[in-house]
Amino acid sequence: xxxxxxxxxxxxxxxxxxxxxxxxxxxxxxxxxxxxxxxxxxxxxxxxxxxxxxxxxxxxxxxxxxxxxxxxxxxxxxxxxxxxxxxxxxxxxxxxxxxxxxxxxxxxxxxxxxxxxxxxxxxxxxxxxxxxxxxxxxxxxxxxxxxxxxxxxxxxxxxxxxxxxxxxxxxxxxxxxxxxxxxxxxxxxxxxxxxxxxxxxxxxxxxxxxxxxxxxxxxxxxxxxxxxxxxxxxxxxxxxxxxxxxxxxxxxxxxxxxxxxxxxxxxxxxxxxxxxxxxxxxxxxxxxxxxxxxxxxxxxxxxxxxxxxxxxxxxxxxxxxxxxxxxxxxxxxxxxxxxxxxxxxxxxxxxxxxxxxxx
Numbered sequence: 562x563x564x565x566x567x568x569x570x571x572x573x574x575x576x577x578x579x580x581x582x583x584x585x586x587x588x589x590x591x592x593x594x595x596x597x598x599x600x601x602x603x604x605x606x607x608x609x610x611x612x613x614x615x616x617x618x619x620x621x622x623x624x625x626x627x628x629x630x631x632x633x634x635x636x637x638x639x640x641x642x643x644x645x646x647x648x649x650x651x652x653x654x655x656x657x658x659x660x661x662x663x664x665x666x667x668x669x670x671x672x673x674x675x676x677x678x679x680x681x682x683x684x685x686x687x688x689x690x691x692x693x694x695x696x697x698x699x700x701x702x703x704x705x706x707x708x709x710x711x712x713x714x715x716x717x718x719x720x721x722x723x724x725x726x727x728x729x730x731x732x733x734x735x736x737x738x739x740x741x742x743x744x745x746x747x748x749x750x751x752x753x754x755x756x757x758x759x760x761x762x763x764x765x766x767x768x769x770x771x772x773x774x775x776x777x778x779x780x781x782x783x784x785x786x787x788x789x790x791x792x793x794x795x796x797x798x799x800x801x802x803x804x805x806x807x808x809x810x811x812x813x814x815x816x817x818x819x820x821x822x823x824x825x826x827x828x829x830x831x832x833x834x835x836x837x838x839x840x841x842x843x844x845x846x847x848x849x850x851x852x853x854x855x856x857x858x859x860x861x862x863x864x865x866x867x868x869x870x871x872x873x874x875x876x877x878x879x880x881x882x883x884x885x886x887x888x889x890x891x892x893x894x895x896x897x898x899x900x901x902x903x904x905x906x907x908x909x910x911x912x913x914x915x916x917x918x919x920x
Contacts, residue, residue: 569683576677579880588900591878593716593744593855595774596896597829599812600822603775606815607808614807621802622794629814630782634754639787642794643813645804647744647768647781648674651710654764654783655682657796658738664707668697670886672716672742695849696720702730712742714750717882717892719851721750728753731760740764747772747827748834749852754784761786771854772827773816780805780813830854834895840905844912855894863915865891868908875907 579592589596627638634641644650651674659665661683667675669688679686689701695718702709709730714721731739739762746752746767754765764785770776783790797804816823838848838856847859860868869881869891880892895901 570681572680574677574680576674580878582878585876587873588877588896588903590855590894590896590900590904591880591892592776593771593853593892593894594776595771595826595854596900597774597826599774599778600816600819602815602819602822603812606811609811617807618803619805619807619810621798623805623810626780626805626810626813626817627782629817630784633817633820634784636757636784637787640757640784640790642783642785642790642797643805644781644783644797645809646770646779647742647766649779649804650766650781650783651675651678651740651742653793653796653800654738654740654766656800657793658789659684659708665710666702666705666707667710668715670695670715670718670884672712672744675710675712691715691718694720697722699726699729703733706734706737708737709739710742711740712744713753714745714748714851714853716745716853717855717857717880717887717890719745719849719853719855719857721852724751724753724756728756728760731756731763735760735762738762738764740766742766744768744771745853747823748831748854757784757786761788764789769813769816772823772830774826775812775816778809778812780809780816829898830895833898833901836898837893837895837901837905841908844909855892857890857892859889860891862912865889868911871911872904872907877904877907 623643624638626643627641631638631641642650644653655678659682662685664685665679666687666689669690687707689698692698697715699722713727727741741753743752743765744767757763757765764783766781766783769778769780834856838850841848841856841858845861847861849857851857865888866881866883869879872879893904
């Protein structure tokens, strides 16, 4: 590191994204992206943006996008914050409301960025262990005096808790902030966003990277009280007022309004996921059924890491976590029907070679 790097960051733990190799064409199922295109209305919107606003700065207030999101969820634009992906939205939450030494908690198995942020901002963080079945022990979060960050559904386990349980957590202590990251909520879980009307300590974060098929556009948003959103915008305007490009604002506005296309894509992914999970169970794997755009399963018959490496050789990328509790599992993003059929075919071939000792 350089002479000028702040020593406050000596213990920082950088986030490691899913592998992004470019040496060949892959079926890329390791980063919970989408193989589906965004709404056709997005292309129309981007074309307009390219023609009309490339030479000008984007709207720093992102008002068109905030109003469109607010309309869909039933809130005013003053209760919507938008950012360059949900990660940036979470980052602005940290900058706005967390100082070094503040207490926060999240599960021991969850989205790695929570720990990355906690270390970077020098928070006093505690990781509550998931149960043996990878579900969250709600009582841990009801009883603690710490601020709370929860992914619901969780990643990489794909398990969710009910809105009633989230309400118990939020209501237990109005002086704690509760951040609920709903990146995968559209795939079969009820959003807790309505609780924002009742509880002023709740922030709900969502993304366009999953169900709206726009990971590359980098659009995330938060819904909370006017006061919390106002505070986040104050911090944004001292750091990066133009955090959203004109393209992202236009594309996001078009995408969020096309609810029919959203539901069509979600239904297709759910169908593909359930079919894939069925096939994996037939192969003898222990599948933990999820309500997300990925499958999560315990591998039997060979090491999970070895299966992941063999799939990569065949042009298929999946996610393996070399940690104590997860090393026997793979997380596989759900792609198109054609992609998932190819994954099933390759896994079946690999396992057949293992059982005949020709691997």
